[in-house]
Amino acid sequence: MTWTDDVTRFVLDVDACPRCHTRSWGGGPALRGGVCARCGADVREAGAELWAASEEMVAAARRRQTLIDALPTVVAPTPAVASAAAPAGGPATAAAASPGSPVPLAAPVVQAERPRSAVSLQSVLAVVGAGLLAVAAIVFTFLNPDLTDFTTRTTIIAVVTAVFLGGAWLLHSRRLQFSAEAVGALGMVFLALDVWAFSRIAPEGTSGWFFGALGLLVSGGAMVAIGAWLRMRTWLWSGLAGLVIVPAFVGYAFEAQRLSEPGGIAATWGHVAVVFAGWGLIELTRVLGRRVGSPLRADRVTLTVLQLIALVTAVLLAFLIVSFRGQEGRELTVAAVLAALALGALLSTRAVAPTLWTVLTGVLVSSALVETALALPIPDDWRLLSLAVAVTLPLVATALIRRTGSIRRTALMVTQLCVGAFVALPATLLVMGGGLGTLADAWSSPPPWTVHLGAATVFLVAVLSLLVLALGVWTASRGAPSARSAFTLAVVARWTGVPAAAGLPLAFPGHVALVVGYALAISVAASLALLFVARIRGARRALRAPVVTVAYGAIVEAVAFSWPDATIAAVAGAAAVAALALAARTAPAGVRPLHTALGFGYAIIAGAAALSLTELGTLPVLCLLTSAAALVAIAASLTSWLPVGSWYAVLGVTSVPFAIGVVSVLIERSGWTALSTGVIFLLAVTLLLTRRTGAGLALRAGAAALLVPTLSVVIVCLTAQFLTVSGSPYALVIIAVLVACALPTTGLVRAGLIRYGLTVETANAVRLAIEGSSLVTGAIAVLLALVRAAAGFEIAFVVLLVLGIGAAATALWMRRRYGWWTAAAAWTGALWCAWALAGVTVVEPYLLPPAAAAITVGTVLLARRRTASPRSAAALVATGLGIAVAPSVALLAITGNGTGTTLQAAAELWRAYGLLAGGVVLVVLAGLVTRAAGAAPTRFERIRPALLLAAVVAGAAGTVQGVRLGWGVDPLPVADAHPMAQVFGFAIVGAGIATAAAVLAVTAGHASRWAFAPALVYLAIGPMTAIRNDPLAIWTLWGLELVLLGIMVATVWRAREHVVHLPPVWFQWALAWCVAVTAWSQREILRVEGFALPLGLALVLAGAIAFTRGARPGDARTPTSWPIGFRGSWATLAPGVVATLLPSVMATFTDPQTWRAILVIAIALVAVLVGARKTLAAPFILGISALPLEILVVFLVQLGDTINPLLWWITLATAGIVLLVIAVGWERRTGADASLAARIRDLR
Structure with a gap:
């Protein structure tokens, strides 16, 4: 069968769509009335013209084949003559040329077809089939209990190697290239086993690593040479990968023979040599690539990966073995290793991934200098400074050297900055951690609080290290490649100096008071620089931010170190507030109110420190501070000496001690709390009635919301102060009366505020605030009546009854509709209190009466035709039902x-x-x-x-x-x-x-x-x-699972043409899965496949129904509609295939059985074959993926214990032969014509 026959059959196929070449679709022919059911191609009008073009194409192909068959056969001329006689038009032109005819100068240029994917179905089948055969051979050789002799096993491995290599050569000679590559790759696997066997025959006293290195060198070199000669990519790749690791084997051999001292150094240098060998082989691929006709990108990437692995291994060996041996000069040894690796990385920047190698060069150079610095005879206290100098030198050198060749300058500089950060971070942590430790000592130790000389030295070294690093970063900014980079580095340099400024006050021994003074002086200096130094004042915000941080951070540091002594805190508080005021002058006007809040708040705290020196208790001090803050707020509210933002800041700060005082009422109630709360009540009245600029609607409404709660707190505190018994029964009733009186009078308050001159919107907001706060106050009163032992259900009954009366009055006279709801809730609570007093314990009597009332009222409202809002009535019925x-x-x-x-x-x-x-x-x-x-x-x-x-x-x-x-x-x-x-x-x-x-x-x-x-x-x-451990329960759930799956399949079947109301397929399947897992949990009667296979097959059936139907215009593609409306096998069939295979694969790991492993292989093989036959992507790829996964699982569960090796290797061999035969036959039919091969991307 020739290529012409294939083209004729392909083009003149009247049953296939000319566009997608589909013959059948949805259980019937693809072409239905001249329209393709799959792609929608309409050939009814252009059918005759298309058929005529097809016949012309076939006729031209047959004429071409006739000319080819008539070509004479002669001996080819020598290469020199052939190359000289070949015309520019290519082989076809050369064949047509004769000595007496003119040779055309050039052949017509035809636009190249878009390259197709090189991965075809037959190639994947060939790889998988050959892999299965290889695994079967390994199982037969190593896991067969009848084969225990080493010589026999080695012989079998050699024979298998020869078979695979010979088969690859034979397939290559028949131009079945991909199959040859697949078989040849497996030959490389067995060649590696041959090298291992060769290493095992080393003489006594000689390390097997020597023989392994020798075998790897010979076989790798041979494979590189033969692979380049035959253009076998897998052999070339394997040979290069083997050659690059030969130095590591030699290093292991020297290490095993103990031929080097200290221990571990030979293996380390062996891996260093791998880096250089990889560089050399990558350079060699430039020559080999021209021979093979390929850039050998995969080979170069593989060599690079092996280089990286060797580099990481060498570094780990250097640090984990050499560094901890304890020998003299170990730091210099490690530095030498790192320097050699840096050289190898530098050379490798000419190859793959130059940016990555540049980064590694920077890291290795800096690390080598760090190791050298560690070897210098320097006192330990100053070691950090030497490390800072070591990591700064490469950064300065990079900034000074302008031409770097293949090294990426930006990547190198970023790498060196990151290495410098690893030194800056410990220095910063040392400053911060040491500062916190010193602060903790000052807070916990008795006076005098001082900074000792040793601690000051540590801080001084850390500060100097950070300054050195900042200087290096600044130097790098001078040599940055762009203005943006220079600006960024300048910002980083200034931020590096920020922790140095934080540690500077602690770098001098002395009393803690000196630390406070130094910190405040640094803050003032930074603020003055921001105000008066032109270069800083006019700099960009990012450059000013570090100085601003120093100005504010120094204040925080001074405040923190001032608090061990209340006297120092009181004195330093004034200075800190002054420094904060100076710093506020550097800030924008919009954030100055925040400074006001911080300053006023800290002034209150400093006042508390001063009052703590007196004999007053905590609660009196808190109440006095609250009263003082409230008086200041009242003064600020009645005058305009503060800006609006600062006024609001004062009000916000005042609310903090007031809130703390309110919380303290839950613990202790006294006249002090009544005093502070009364002043807050006056502040609320002031804010409600003030005419100051900035008093808006929200402020007045918030002040109004405080009126009733503050009066309630005053009532509670006064009853507790003047009554010898618990004041709860009296206070709660009084508060209830207060709330009941406040609710109906909010209309009067609204009218009075409008007469006072406030707007209607403000008056309405004040009214709502008073009503809301009154309701909240009433709710709190009810809660206290229920939880306080002195009150109980009796007081709660009275409180609820009074609140209900007030709410009803609000609804009747003020026309506030919420009053009826509030009254209903209050009276319902009163009813519940009555039930509780009567001893009723069943819950339903508490719930059904209000529910029945709500249902009745709503139903009556709905029954009335003149009901204005039937929606509200329906909501009332729904509430009652709920x-x-x-x-x-x-x-x-x-x-x-x-x-x-x-x-x-x-x-x-x-x-x-x-x-x-x-x-x-x-x-x-x-x-x-x-x-x-x-x-x-x-x-x-x-x-x-x-x-x-x-x-x-x-x-x-x-x-x-x-x-x-x-x-x-x-x-x-x-x-x-x-x-x-x-x-x-x-x-x-x-x-x-x-x-x-x-x-x-x-x-x-x-x-x-x-x-x-x-x-x-x-x-x-x-x-x-x-579920129980008995047949009836298990079979019942199994039947229920089948019923749910049947409903699911029926849902999909009906959804093909009709609207369905049953739940989505994923929901039904998940429910069936839960039932199946529950039934399987007893692990009796049925294995997991008895429950998992129905789940998976039902999902496959549902997907197949949707796949056969296809997606139609107007179909929704949502999780709810799945699988209807989805196109392609991945969207429809993949979930079912996964659900079928995955449980058995997982069960193989937990309960390995021979039949289960064979079942998984069989199902996966069926999926592969169906996917290949029907060009379905999901079954094909998932089946291909399941094969190696199942094999891996079988090996992980110790093949031979519960899985029979004989049956297992027979299964693998059978599957591998089937796939390989199909792949080879497929490639023989398609030959070199890639257009007839089904590609992976062509799968549906």
């Missing part, structure tokens, strides 16, 4: 059928039965008010969704009760019946209620696909909890 159903279901889940207040279970399942009965009633009521979509709705249509939702929630009682029965929490209703049967009965009832509700929802036009989801969940959850 209160009636949801808490009972929650109590059933938590406490069972008892009172609801304890976890004690009851013998009768009254709550579950009541909820299920209620669910049935609600479904009936919903059915009465439901009308079909498009029909005229009833007046109760607005409560239909609430009825259906309540019915579904009530139906959950069946599942909840089933779960409790399954877990054995509640007693079984029928003691002699199987638990699974009873649980299943409750599940069916609950699912039936949910299904009926879903049917009614769909009837009314509900379009969501989640309507039936509760029914499926109710059906599955209960039986899952009743």
